[in-house]
Amino acid sequence: xxxxxxxxxxxAYLDGELMPDExxxxxxxxxxxxxxxxxxxxxxxAKQVLAGAPRREIPPExxxxxxxxxxxxxxxxxxxxxxxxxxxxxxxxxxxxxATLLLGVWIGWRQFRAPELLPLEALLAAHSRYVAEGLVSHxxxxxxxxxxxxxxxxxxxxx
Amino acid sequence: MRKVKIIPAATxxxxxxxxxxxxxxxxxxxxxxxxxxxxxxxxxxLSCLLFLASSPILASAAPPxxxxxxxxxxxxxxxxxxxxxxxxxxxxxKRTRAEEARVFFNPPNLYRWEFLSPDGxxxxxxxxxxxxxxxxxxxxxxxLKGSAAKSSPKLMVPELERELLLKNYQAKLLGPDQVAGRTxxxxxxxxLIPGKxxxxxxxxxxxxxxxxTKRLGPTGARAGLSxxxxxxxxxxxxxxxxxxxxxxxxxxxxxxxxxxFFSIKELRHRTGKSLNLPEQLPGNFxxxxxxxxxxxxxxxxxxxxxxxxxxxxxxxxxxxxxPMLDKTREFSPLATPEQFSSGKVLQxxxxxxxxxxxxxxxxxxxxxxxxxxxxx
Numbered sequence: 001x002x003x004x005x006x007x008x009x010x011x012a013y014l015d016g017e018l019m020p021d022e023x024x025x026x027x028x029x030x031x032x033x034x035x036x037x038x039x040x041x042x043x044x045x046a047k048q049v050l051a052g053a054p055r056r057e058i059p060p061e062x063x064x065x066x067x068x069x070x071x072x073x074x075x076x077x078x079x080x081x082x083x084x085x086x087x088x089x090x091x092x093x094x095x096x097x098x099a100t101l102l103l104g105v106w107i108g109w110r111q112f113r114a115p116e117l118l119p120l121e122a123l124l125a126a127h128s129r130y131v132a133e134g135l136v137s138h139x140x141x142x143x144x145x146x147x148x149x150x151x152x153x154x155x156x157x158x159x
Numbered sequence: 160m161r162k163v164k165i166i167p168a169a170t171x172x173x174x175x176x177x178x179x180x181x182x183x184x185x186x187x188x189x190x191x192x193x194x195x196x197x198x199x200x201x202x203x204x205l206s207c208l209l210f211l212a213s214s215p216i217l218a219s220a221a222p223p224x225x226x227x228x229x230x231x232x233x234x235x236x237x238x239x240x241x242x243x244x245x246x247x248x249x250x251x252x253k254r255t256r257a258e259e260a261r262v263f264f265n266p267p268n269l270y271r272w273e274f275l276s277p278d279g280x281x282x283x284x285x286x287x288x289x290x291x292x293x294x295x296x297x298x299x300x301x302x303l304k305g306s307a308a309k310s311s312p313k314l315m316v317p318e319l320e321r322e323l324l325l326k327n328y329q330a331k332l333l334g335p336d337q338v339a340g341r342t343x344x345x346x347x348x349x350x351l352i353p354g355k356x357x358x359x360x361x362x363x364x365x366x367x368x369x370x371x372t373k374r375l376g377p378t379g380a381r382a383g384l385s386x387x388x389x390x391x392x393x394x395x396x397x398x399x400x401x402x403x404x405x406x407x408x409x410x411x412x413x414x415x416x417x418x419x420f421f422s423i424k425e426l427r428h429r430t431g432k433s434l435n436l437p438e439q440l441p442g443n444f445x446x447x448x449x450x451x452x453x454x455x456x457x458x459x460x461x462x463x464x465x466x467x468x469x470x471x472x473x474x475x476x477x478x479x480x481x482p483m484l485d486k487t488r489e490f491s492p493l494a495t496p497e498q499f500s501s502g503k504v505l506q507x508x509x510x511x512x513x514x515x516x517x518x519x520x521x522x523x524x525x526x527x528x529x530x531x532x533x534x535x
Contacts, residue, residue: 132308137369
């Protein structure tokens with residue numbers, strides 16, 4: 001025969017993995033083709049040899065390494081899964097609520113509180129200090145006022 | 160201190176006869192109040208006369224100087240070193256504040272004022288070393304530092320300020336008088352526009368130092384009096400007097416109230432705010448300069464106007480202003496003028512800004528000025 005069965009078909013036949021409609025075709029070909037029967041026999045022997053060979057255990061380090069490389073979840077899948085967890089959402093929501101409340105209280109306090117007064121004495125001291133720059137002598141009155149107002153301002157600040 | 164006048168009742172002060180009687184009378188001159196305290200032997204008086212005759216302005220034997228010449232002499236800084244004791248009294252509203260101070264001065268601009276509390280202790284000391292001024296509070300262990308008065312030029316040049324003074328006030332020579340046992344000329348600056356203060360000066364004939372300053376309010380009531388009770392010219396003063404010698408516990412703080420002198424344009428540039436200030440205000444007050452600084456984390460703009468003698472300060476602040484002694488500490492603007500030791504105060508609010516106007520003028524004039532400023 002000029003044509004022969006493919007090795008993959010013979011291997012599948014040997015392993016019983018052919019489709020039901022493929023099996024009769026291979027069997028009729030094997031009945032007529034001595035070369036393919038020899039090939040099939042070689043494959044069967046090889047399978048028997050491999051099935052009888054001793055087995056080695058995979059080192060646990062290699063298993064761990066492979067698992068780490070191929071089984072670690074991506075950051076996106078971690079993030080997506082974490083969004084669904086109540087242990088994240090409950091405290092985050094509570095914190096957001098507290099922050100919103102604090103912001104509201106602060107804005108309200110700024111809006112309605114009486115602004116802190118600036119001391120008039122400090123402005124009067126600045127006025128007296130400027131009067132001391134005058135062309136006409138103040139006879140020490142501006143110096144007296146300036147220093148007294150400044151002293152009052154700084155004494156009160158301390159108290 | 161008892162004031163002793165040497166003017167005989169029958170003689171007009173300032174006349175040749177009066178001067179002749181004053182200086183050449185042999186024997187101890189009698190006065191209305193009795194015997195003159197500072198009488199000196201005639202030889203000393205004649206020596207003084209010869210000395211004074213060498214000065215065209217202060218020559219006592221010569222006719223009295225022109226008021227404007229005397230004013231010019233009074234406006235110049237003292238040229239002699241001196242020390243003395245000054246009584247300062249201020250009347251404002253129904254209140255009076257009186258203080259006594261020891262004064263030391265060395266030309267051109269070293270000064271030391273020791274203000275005394277009623278028990279004679281020093282309550283505060285003001286010292287200038289020529290460039291810096293220190294307000295020393297010994298009891299508080301604090302020294303508040305700033306620049307010395309007149310250590311930087313103002314925006315308005317002195318010639319223009321003097322011109323303004325002469326435009327708004329009339330200088331009158333009222334005659335001679337005695338202060339702290341020394342002969343003085345009395346000069347008055349009378350306002351030409353109603354509603355402004357009067358000021359009188361007693362100028363030492365020998366040294367041209369102002370020995371007494373009296374300020375009268377717009378209604379003629381006394382507002383301020385500064386008078387030497389003792390005055391002694393010195394040849395020289397120890398420079399140590401003009402240095403702060405505080406203990407190691409004393410804290411030195413910049414008080415931050417040194418005036419800067421900005422034009423309206425500079426002020427606008429520095430604060431980044433629009434400013435539409437009038438150059439002139441009612442009462443012939445002219446814009447002199449402005450300043451901008453921070454006070455208790457609030458912005459303050461200080462705009463000053465002058466008429467050559469009286470000063471108006473307009474403060475624009477981002478927060479309301481109130482007296483520290485007012486314990487309610489709630490903002491209630493002084494909608495009608497209220498008198499403080501530094502002058503009358505009037506307040507208003509416009510938009511988000513607070514305005515405080517300080518000036519030593521009548522209520523009517525201050526309100527008129529405020530109306531003009533509110534419209535800006």
